[in-house]
Amino acid sequence: MVPVEEVQVLHAHWSSDSITGYINPKFYIDTFSVDRVPCQDPGLKQESKQHSCMMLSSFRFVIGRSPTNSWILGLTQGCNMSTATEMTHDVVPYKLHRLEQGPDVQVKCTRDEAIKYYKQMRTIRVMETTASNLYKSKIIRGFCHLYSGQEAVAVGMEASITPDDSVITAYRAHGWTYMRGISVKGVLAELTGRSSGCALGKGGSMHMYSKNFYGGNGIVGAQVPLGAGIAFAHRYKGEDSVCVTLYGDGAANQGQLFEAFNMAKLWDLPAIFVCENNGFGMGTSAERAAASTAYYSRGDYVPGIWVDGMDVLAVKEATRFAKDYVLKNGPILLETATYRYHGHSMSDPGTSYRSRDEIQEVRQTRDPIGKFSELATSSGLLTKEEIKKMDDEIKKEVAAAAEAAKADPELPPEELYSYIYKNPPANIRVRGCDDTIWGATK
Amino acid sequence: MATAAQKICSRLSKSSVAFRFPSLLRSEVRNSKCHKYLQSRQISASPAVYGTIKLDMPSLSPTMEQGNIVKWHKKEGDTVSPGDVLCEIETDKAVISMDTEEEGILAKVIVPDNTKNVKVGTLIALMVEEGDDWKNVEIPAEAVKPAAAAGSAPSPATATSSTAQTAGGAAAHAGADLAGDGHLIGPSVKKLLQEYNIQASSVSPSGPGGALLKGDVLSYINTNKLDKKAQEAPSPAAPKLASTPPPPLAAPPVGPAAGENYVDIPLTNMRRVIAKRLTESKMTIPHAYATIDSNVGAIAELRETLKADGIKVSVNDFIIKASALALQRVPRINGIWENETLKLSPSVDISVAVATPSGLITPIVFGASYLSVDQIGNTVKELAGKAKEGKLQPHEYQGGSFSISNLGMFGISDFTAVINPPQVAIMAVGTSRSVASMSGNLSKMKVTLSYNSCAISEVEATRFLEEFRHLIEHPQTMLAGTNLDTAAEAFAF
Numbered sequence: 033m034v035p036v037e038e039v040q041v042l043h044a045h046w047s048s049d050s051i052t053g054y055i056n057p058k059f060y061i062d063t064f065s066v067d068r069v070p071c072q073d074p075g076l077k078q079e080s081k082q083h084s085c086m087m088l089s090s091f092r093f094v095i096g097r098s099p100t101n102s103w104i105l106g107l108t109q110g111c112n113m114s115t116a117t118e119m120t121h122d123v124v125p126y127k128l129h130r131l132e133q134g135p136d137v138q139v140k141c142t143r144d145e146a147i148k149y150y151k152q153m154r155t156i157r158v159m160e161t162t163a164s165n166l167y168k169s170k171i172i173r174g175f176c177h178l179y180s181g182q183e184a185v186a187v188g189m190e191a192s193i194t195p196d197d198s199v200i201t202a203y204r205a206h207g208w209t210y211m212r213g214i215s216v217k218g219v220l221a222e223l224t225g226r227s228s229g230c231a232l233g234k235g236g237s238m239h240m241y242s243k244n245f246y247g248g249n250g251i252v253g254a255q256v257p258l259g260a261g262i263a264f265a266h267r268y269k270g271e272d273s274v275c276v277t278l279y280g281d282g283a284a285n286q287g288q289l290f291e292a293f294n295m296a297k298l299w300d301l302p303a304i305f306v307c308e309n310n311g312f313g314m315g316t317s318a319e320r321a322a323a324s325t326a327y328y329s330r331g332d333y334v335p336g337i338w339v340d341g342m343d344v345l346a347v348k349e350a351t352r353f354a355k356d357y358v359l360k361n362g363p364i365l366l367e368t369a370t371y372r373y374h375g376h377s378m379s380d381p382g383t384s385y386r387s388r389d390e391i392q393e394v395r396q397t398r399d400p401i402g403k404f405s406e407l408a409t410s411s412g413l414l415t416k417e418e419i420k421k422m423d424d425e426i427k428k429e430v431a432a433a434a435e436a437a438k439a440d441p442e443l444p445p446e447e448l449y450s451y452i453y454k455n456p457p458a459n460i461r462v463r464g465c466d467d468t469i470w471g472a473t474k
Numbered sequence: 475m476a477t478a479a480q481k482i483c484s485r486l487s488k489s490s491v492a493f494r495f496p497s498l499l500r501s502e503v504r505n506s507k508c509h510k511y512l513q514s515r516q517i518s519a520s521p522a523v524y525g526t527i528k529l530d531m532p533s534l535s536p537t538m539e540q541g542n543i544v545k546w547h548k549k550e551g552d553t554v555s556p557g558d559v560l561c562e563i564e565t566d567k568a569v570i571s572m573d574t575e576e577e578g579i580l581a582k583v584i585v586p587d588n589t590k591n592v593k594v595g596t597l598i599a600l601m602v603e604e605g606d607d608w609k610n611v612e613i614p615a616e617a618v619k620p621a622a623a624a625g626s627a628p629s630p631a632t633a634t635s636s637t638a639q640t641a642g643g644a645a646a647h648a649g650a651d652l653a654g655d656g657h658l659i660g661p662s663v664k665k666l667l668q669e670y671n672i673q674a675s676s677v678s679p680s681g682p683g684g685a686l687l688k689g690d691v692l693s694y695i696n697t698n699k700l701d702k703k704a705q706e707a708p709s710p711a712a713p714k715l716a717s718t719p720p721p722p723l724a725a726p727p728v729g730p731a732a733g734e735n736y737v738d739i740p741l742t743n744m745r746r747v748i749a750k751r752l753t754e755s756k757m758t759i760p761h762a763y764a765t766i767d768s769n770v771g772a773i774a775e776l777r778e779t780l781k782a783d784g785i786k787v788s789v790n791d792f793i794i795k796a797s798a799l800a801l802q803r804v805p806r807i808n809g810i811w812e813n814e815t816l817k818l819s820p821s822v823d824i825s826v827a828v829a830t831p832s833g834l835i836t837p838i839v840f841g842a843s844y845l846s847v848d849q850i851g852n853t854v855k856e857l858a859g860k861a862k863e864g865k866l867q868p869h870e871y872q873g874g875s876f877s878i879s880n881l882g883m884f885g886i887s888d889f890t891a892v893i894n895p896p897q898v899a900i901m902a903v904g905t906s907r908s909v910a911s912m913s914g915n916l917s918k919m920k921v922t923l924s925y926n927s928c929a930i931s932e933v934e935a936t937r938f939l940e941e942f943r944h945l946i947e948h949p950q951t952m953l954a955g956t957n958l959d960t961a962a963e964a965f966a967f
Binding site for chain 1: 530532533534535536555556557558559570571573575576594595
């Protein structure tokens with residue numbers, strides 16, 4: 033067989049005994065009898081040929097010239113085209129607190145959305161795995177809190193808000209930073225402390241920011257009053273935007289949250305408070321720490337919704353509902369039930385307060401990415417081939433970003449003095465900084 | 475970085491139509507431009523280079539620089555899912571399970587069980603993607619070097635083979651005899667055979683091409699519990715040398731193995747830290763030394779007097795007090811050397827070396843110049859007790875502005891000590907000894923000051939020792955309390 037060209041059938045018609053492939057214009061149009069279509073497979077019976085032709089629309093074709101100059105049509109592996117453009121998904125029922133009506137239980141998702149959500153979740157996962165490896169190679173130092181397992185929360189919420197809406201979260205901020213428009217390199221370089229990091233490498237894991245993203249916050253729970261304040265700013269400026277404020281199940285027991293809830297409700301601020309319940313406040317399980325683990329109901333007079341935080345579409349729909357609600361009625365509380373695969377931080381192996389089996393079970397039965405790809409493939413929105421291809425692309429992209437984040441220069445020492453004062457006095461000196469270095473007074 | 479999605483993907487693609495047409499794909503489309511689409515995990519037969527995942531020794535604690543691989547939980551060829559435990563690694567603090575986020579097959583374990591001191595970043599294993607040919611995984615060249623150069627403890631497997639090769643090589647080169655089967659027998663093997671009166675043919679050989687190795691004979695001796703024939707000459711230390719049999723793979727050497735008459739005591743982390751600190755000190759600090767001999771007769775007399783009054787103080791307590799006062803008078807010795815700057819310490823905090831079963835530790839007598847001799851004695855007693863029970867709190871042994879190491883109380887006549895950075899000097903105290911003189915026997919004691927000659931000049935070191943000797947020889951000044959005038963004067967120096 034002479035060299036074979038791989039071509040894609042742009043369009044195909046089939047009858048009971050032949051298939052016409054409109055192939056890449058570079059080639060030509062030809063008709064192949066069903067017998068010539070790769071039914072050489074002995075397992076495929078004559079009566080199922082028609083069925084196999086039906087399936088051909090979603091395959092890649094191979095065409096080539098045999099020594100006898102006859103054209104051969106073959107197909108390469110896998111489906112490459114989806115068969116559906118939209119699916120409807122029944123989510124795990126929401127639990128409501130002080131709400132007559134909740135978000136829709138049936139959520140629609142288009143093919144484009146599916147690709148987008150899958151890519152976003154997968155990118156966060158691969159980015160966090162890379163961060164973990166860089167940490168274990170001592171390239172990332174200091175604090176590092178990973179988001180693996182919780183991807184559906186950030187991706188689902190971002191899908192229902194706009195860049196004009198604000199987000200403020202806790203110290204587990206990498207995934208959210210990426211969702212708020214910072215590149216993978218921007219996140220990883222921040223972690224490695226390099227100048228192309230989103231905070232110039234000065235912030236690290238807990239202090240990443242971007243437009244309308246008020247960052248990771250190092251102080252547990254402190255972002256919640258700030259979030260109420262940001263919501264107030266939106267109201268004050270007369271904007272139609274909301275502020276999403278995230279905190280964990282550990283922080284949920286703090287007093288300052290209830291102060292923030294009180295003021296938000298008192299003034300009916302457009303605030304969505306989100307308890308990302310990953311089951312553990314550091315090493316203490318929610319059950320051991322909270323008198324009530326129904327976090328969605330703990331705003332008392334603030335209405336709440338429990339949502340499956342491992343289902344990106346459920347989170348998306350709940351957020352859509354919540355945004356709509358808070359603009360009209362004031363604050364709402366979402367509890368997203370999710371799970372964290374890694375320890376609390378890199379110094380926590382994460383297995384002293386829960387069993388490995390528990391983690392593995394969640395990975396196998398509730399993983400937000402695995403579940404979503406299963407859903408998308410079974411409904412025909414995406415094909416396994418497409419998913420594999422996306423996975424490979426993401427892997428390469430993140431690996432390249434990691435290399436860049438390693439190679440990037442650190443900031444010069446003079447930068448220790450910048451961004452402290454708006455108009456720094458000449459020859460500013462900062463306590464604790466090496467006094468052989470003088471501040472940049474630009 | 476594969477996860478559940480990929481797992482599903484790969485699971486499904488097994489049932490895909492492509493998989494049902496393997497003959498077509500293989501025979502007609504391989505090596506073509508469309509090859510990239512055919513690189514299905516199920517049908518690729520070439521040794522996988524694409525998708526090989528390198529696993530490096532991870533840093534599992536913030537201070538870990540190297541660790542020990544205790545045990546692999548996965549074997550070569552095992553399937554690995556995200557979150558699975560690959561192996562157990564002993565860090566400087568604990569044994570921690572190393573898990574992975576990758577999915578695939580563990581193709582090659584490069585650093586095996588029971589390997590010590592594997593540096594962070596060393597390649598320890600290779601994984602390939604599911605469906606790849608894990609048996610033919612390409613081992614990167616870097617893997618060979620670190621394994622051999624990882625240095626202190628080569629892996630048992632490597633040790634075995636290299637020992638075997640060395641022995642085999644030796645047999646071939648060094649004046650050899652022929653065994654019954656025509657193989658060469660090395661001189662040391664021959665000697666062993668003779669010593670134990672063993673027929674070469676009764677030992678099964680394991681060397682290259684069936685050569686009989688010394689290790690074979692030794693293990694034969696071990697298994698059969700043979701004793702040496704009566705010896706005319708004392709046996710040389712031969713069995714201790716290079717080609718002793720490799721230790722058994724499974725158990726780390728903790729006690730004497732049968733047939734071996736030495737015990738391996740693994741380096742403890744405390745000894746490792748001590749070694750590191752001492753080397754660092756000797757390498758980076760220009761040590762200079764000065765010794766002075768002082769008459770301790772007066773102290774002995776004073777002690778007797780105090781004893782009569784019910785106050786028990788030791789010579790060591792006087793030495794600490796004398797150093798503290800001398801430091802007050804020559805404050806440059808009482809400092810910290812940091813960033814090429816000598817920072818004078820506002821108080822005299824003396825680190826006193828105390829021997830504990832695991833090594834030397836230096837609890838601190840804080841504000842020693844303001845304590846009376848008996849207060850110093852009580853403090854030292856309390857600290858030494860805590861140190862021996864291992865109950866010292868970090869704040870009780872971290873810091874300090876000057877160190878004293880007194881081996882004199884154990885009879886050492888004089889010695890030199892290594893400076894304990896960031897301090898600038900340490901005083902090594904010898905025992906008191908009788909010296910004949912015109913006025914009868916004197917009791918004399920040598921102390922040696924080791925000092926950082928960047929921070930301290932010879933003149934200052936000498937002044938300090940002079941002050942120290944003066945105080946030791948006039949102990950009543952120590953009892954009189956701090957001479958504040960002198961101290962103030964000294965600061966002006």
